[in-house]
Amino acid sequence: MNTRLALLCLIGLAGVARAGAEEDAAAIADRYLAFMRGRGYAFLTEEELARRRDEVAAFVAKHLRSPFDEAARAALLDGVDHCLDRLYKSPAGTVEYGNGFGSGGEEWMYLQDRDCFRTFLYQLWVGLTRQALTPEAAERRDAQ
Numbered sequence: 001m002n003t004r005l006a007l008l009c010l011i012g013l014a015g016v017a018r019a020g021a022e023e024d025a026a027a028i029a030d031r032y033l034a035f036m037r038g039r040g041y042a043f044l045t046e047e048e049l050a051r052r053r054d055e056v057a058a059f060v061a062k063h064l065r066s067p068f069d070e071a072a073r074a075a076l077l078d079g080v081d082h083c084l085d086r087l088y089k090s091p092a093g094t095v096e097y098g099n100g101f102g103s104g105g106e107e108w109m110y111l112q113d114r115d116c117f118r119t120f121l122y123q124l125w126v127g128l129t130r131q132a133l134t135p136e137a138a139e140r141r142d143a144q
Contacts, residue, residue, distance in 0.1 A: 020067025038141035043110045063128045087116040
């Protein structure tokens with residue numbers, strides 16, 4: 001009987017943790033979606049933005065080890081904003097064709113978009129999987 005009770009408690013705790021992780025995934029995906037809508041790139045349709053939002057949410061749910069506390073969630077969302085702002089400069093400069101290629105503007109962003117999105121996912125993965133340093137590792141880092 002005690003084993004069943006313990007098992008039910010574990011299942012309940014896992015469900016609560018999963019719900020927290022899904023909330024974190026939705027918060028990050030919604031932050032991505034809001035940012036990209038704000039950029040207003042013509043090549044990103046609402047359908048494509050919705051698909052990417054779902055991809056970001058699934059990515060976070062896959063790699064998130066445990067739900068964040070409020071401070072960690074706020075820090076990660078700030079990091080998402082900073083990363084996106086750096087990757088998706090709007091409109092990415094002025095268009096100058098003297099070099100044979102468009103060197104800015106929405107055309108440049110269209111050509112760079114897939115790389116920027118993949119880089120965003122990679123940097124998000126780093127933020128999701130990074131673990132705090134042990135005191136020994138922090139001491140070693142500080143000595144270096």
